[in-house]
Amino acid sequence: MSFLDPLIHLQASIIIGILAILSYRLRLLDPRGIIASIPVGYIIYVFGGPHYFILLIAFYSVSGLATRFRIKRIGVDVLDKDWIRSWRNVVANGATAASISLLSAFTGDRGSSILLAAYLGAVGTSFADTLATELGLLYPHNPRLITSMKKVPRGTPGGVSPYGYAGGVLALLILATLSTLMRLSSVRILGILLASGMIGMTADSILGATIQAKYRCPRCGKLTENSTHCGEKAEKVSGTTLIDTHMVNLISTIIGASTASILALT
Numbered sequence: 001m002s003f004l005d006p007l008i009h010l011q012a013s014i015i016i017g018i019l020a021i022l023s024y025r026l027r028l029l030d031p032r033g034i035i036a037s038i039p040v041g042y043i044i045y046v047f048g049g050p051h052y053f054i055l056l057i058a059f060y061s062v063s064g065l066a067t068r069f070r071i072k073r074i075g076v077d078v079l080d081k082d083w084i085r086s087w088r089n090v091v092a093n094g095a096t097a098a099s100i101s102l103l104s105a106f107t108g109d110r111g112s113s114i115l116l117a118a119y120l121g122a123v124g125t126s127f128a129d130t131l132a133t134e135l136g137l138l139y140p141h142n143p144r145l146i147t148s149m150k151k152v153p154r155g156t157p158g159g160v161s162p163y164g165y166a167g168g169v170l171a172l173l174i175l176a177t178l179s180t181l182m183r184l185s186s187v188r189i190l191g192i193l194l195a196s197g198m199i200g201m202t203a204d205s206i207l208g209a210t211i212q213a214k215y216r217c218p219r220c221g222k223l224t225e226n227s228t229h230c231g232e233k234a235e236k237v238s239g240t241t242l243i244d245t246h247m248v249n250l251i252s253t254i255i256g257a258s259t260a261s262i263l264a265l266t
């Protein structure tokens with residue numbers, strides 16, 4: 001179905017409307033997150049097509065479940081990680097996938113394996129990184145910083161653990177299974193999905209360990225990735241002010257998508 005067909009717009013409106021209400025009820029997103037998710041989902045549904053949308057929803061729902069599970073196990077406020085996702089989270093994880101969907105409609109080759117690979121690379125990176133974070137937080141030991149391999153407190157940007165990598169692989173296997181069931185991908189594209197997702201996820205950790213801004217709270221002395229803590233402005237100790245966790249996610253999805261398209265080209 002082309003994006004010029006009114007029926008796809010009707011389908012998209014109904015499905016996204018229902019998902020928005022469910023997300024609100026289940027508190028998967030905060031209100032601004034829901035508002036941001038509507039255009040992102042709509043663009044992916046209408047321009048990328050229902051198959052692209054199903055992959056996105058797999059990422060969104062499994063990540064939501066994983067966050068719930070982690071909170072049940074270790075509590076909400078252990079690591080200052082948001083548990084209800086915000087609009088920043090939606091844009092960081094959805095912008096690249098939405099742009100690729102738009103591109104695939106206007107270049108007229110939705111079936112083109114390069115754009116499909118790029119889409120899978122972007123969603124694969126977001127999904128792998130999110131499940132890696134959630135499962136990584138359940139790891140019973142401290143993670144190691146990807147750059148120095150020194151042990152760091154849980155939740156430190158750039159910290160990696162075996163659980164985290166297992167979470168990333170699990171996310172990519174879920175996407176690979178779905179794309180196979182929908183007859184979307186060849187074996188080659190599945191290989192590209194796995195490789196680009198792992199590279200995107202690793203890039204996320206490296207950027208998190210290096211250029212992401214880190215702050216120290218003047219009140220409790222804790223190192224945090226948030227610019228405010230304990231209700232006060234925290235002091236930057238390293239990284240670049242503009243590069244927060246969401247910016248790192250966005251850059252990583254671009255790296256994942258570019259890696260996948262280069263692999264598909266060669």
Ligand SMILES: [Zn+2]
Nearest residue numbers: 217220229230
């Ligand atoms: Zn504090």
